[in-house]
Amino acid sequence: MKRDPRTKRDRHALDRDGMVLCNPRDREAAHRAQVEGIATEDVSQVTCKRCLRLLSSSQ
Numbered sequence: 001m002k003r004d005p006r007t008k009r010d011r012h013a014l015d016r017d018g019m020v021l022c023n024p025r026d027r028e029a030a031h032r033a034q035v036e037g038i039a040t041e042d043v044s045q046v047t048c049k050r051c052l053r054l055l056s057s058s059q
């Protein structure tokens with residue numbers, strides 16, 4: 001089986017400023033996440049545990 005690194009990546013949530021929710025101070029991370037398609041505004045698509053925790057605690 002071939003390994004696809006993308007399937008292993010967590011999908012992160014974005015906050016209102018377009019920053020990665022679990023890493024809000026890192027603009028590079030936000031940019032990378034968007035470019036690599038591992039950030040989503042659809043909460044149901046988020047797989048990152050830290051983002052999920054932040055999402056649930058903010059609601």
Ligand SMILES: [Zn+2]
Binds near residue numbers: 011023050
């Ligand atoms: Zn995250």
